[in-house]
Amino acid sequence: MYINTLVSTEDLAKHLDDPSWIVLDCRFTLTDSEAGRLAYQKNHIPGARYVHLDEDLSAPITESSGRHPLPDPQLFADKLRRLGVGINKQVVVYDDSFGAMAVRAWWMLRWLGHPGVALLDGGYPKWMREKRVITAELPELLNGQCACLPEPTQIVSSEDVLKALNSSEHLIIDARPERRFSGEFEPLDPVAGHIPGSINWPFDENLDIDGTYLPPEALRENFQALLKGRPAWQIIHSCGSGVTACHNLLAMEIAGLPGSRLYPGSWSEWIRDPSRPIATGE
Secondary structure, three states: OOOOOEEOHHHHHHOOOOOOEEEEEOOOEOOEOOHHHHHHHHOEOOOOEEOOOOOOOOOOOOOOOOOOOOOOHHHHHHHHHHOOOOOOOEEEEEOOOOOOOHHHHHHHHHHOOOOOEEEEOOHHHHHHHOOOOOEOOOOOOOOOOOOOOOOHHHEOOHHHHHHHHOOOOOEEEEOOOHHHHHOOOOOOOOOOOEOOOOEEOOHHHHEOOOOOEOOHHHHHHHHHHHHOOOOHHHEEEEOOOOOOHHHHHHHHHHOOOOOOEEOOOHHHHHOOOOOOOOEOOO
């Protein structure tokens, strides 16, 4: 039986020698694109393969795209295959930033229709706090047979978001920190603010004090308060570039509220067209 939301450090430790489990190290720092790779080369969970946010989980930036446009699904599937990901594999993704980066890989495998992919709850910091085994040894890679059946209904475009602005039916939830959402502080993009009508739910609101996700019932209570009776399919998740938004999407899945959608371009794509409206403040 596949796991498709969270895996505990205890469960992963039991499966380190299980050939049907594949671990992906997704550590990445937005302000230093090589930091994650260097950290992986120094030490990682045994057997983990490294995937890079810019090189593996994104396509090249274009004049109209955000900072992390989605790659061609077939090219991404080919990369997964070379990492050993197959249709019969349980994939576990992790990072060292509370899942903020690894959730992108989680969502993308789900987007491709992979049945078993889960986030390591608590990530690398929890693994290290528990003094579990780490290594600098690189794993031997054997090709897998990765399926590639992307589900287009899981994503929305900037045009879809524009339509949503004129409809009270949809709700856009922005996962960025409050100061970036309000426009008070913007360290990454040339324009500050948010999509009009969106609400702010910083991704770290999903976390307990130890960096693991809150229990399902707590997440459900939080999101039901935000949704105000809307079904999950009416929810659009956004952030700076379609990465941390996946954290809120996963939280809704854990809460038993599946079916919400991602705006992959997010704020960094939205502001590429000056005709699109922006808002500041709360």
